[in-house]
Amino acid sequence: MASFIGRTMMLMLLILFLTITCEARTYVRIINDLGGGLNLTVHCKSADDDIGVKVLRSKEWFEFSFKPAVIIRTDFYCSFQWPGSFKWFDVYYEARDLNDCSECWWSIKSTGLGPCRLNWETNEYDHCLPWNKD
Numbered sequence: 431m432a433s434f435i436g437r438t439m440m441l442m443l444l445i446l447f448l449t450i451t452c453e454a455r456t457y458v459r460i461i462n463d464l465g466g467g468l469n470l471t472v473h474c475k476s477a478d479d480d481i482g483v484k485v486l487r488s489k490e491w492f493e494f495s496f497k498p499a500v501i502i503r504t505d506f507y508c509s510f511q512w513p514g515s516f517k518w519f520d521v522y523y524e525a526r527d528l529n530d531c532s533e534c535w536w537s538i539k540s541t542g543l544g545p546c547r548l549n550w551e552t553n554e555y556d557h558c559l560p561w562n563k564d
């Protein structure tokens with residue numbers, strides 16, 4: 431009897447452990463849609479992680495992924511640099527994005543308000559947000 435309870439407990443702990451560790455990842459993708467053959471230099475960070483500096487050629491993209499934290503919020507911000515411009519943007523802001531995207535794909539253009547996120551329903555980059563204020 432004791433061993434039956436013991437085994438049931440172990441099984442429940444295992445299930446709990448798997449539920450926590452297999453939690454879905456979030457994917458952030460950055461696409462260079464500046465046009466004009468311009469390279470885009472991107473540097474993304476969170477409080478704990480530094481993704482490093484990436485240079486994207488025209489139309490090139492890169493992606494990183496992470497598990498949104500349960501207790502402490504996860505936020506990733508990047509700097510975006512191309513000739514004549516230096517911008518900041520929160521590519522993942524948990525309070526804004528947690529229930530909105532698990533594949534957060536951002537198109538970076540030199541024109542307009544700021545980055546535009548892929549809307550998976552319309553298949554268009556029509557969810558545009560302003561660059562961060564300095």
Ligand SMILES: *[C@@H]1O[C@H](CO)[C@@H](O)[C@H](O)[C@H]1NC(C)=O
Binds near residue numbers: 469485
């Ligand atoms: C873009 O970057 C690549 C190397 O990463 C370089 O070879 C190329 O000349 C750059 N293009 C422009 C337009 O600066």
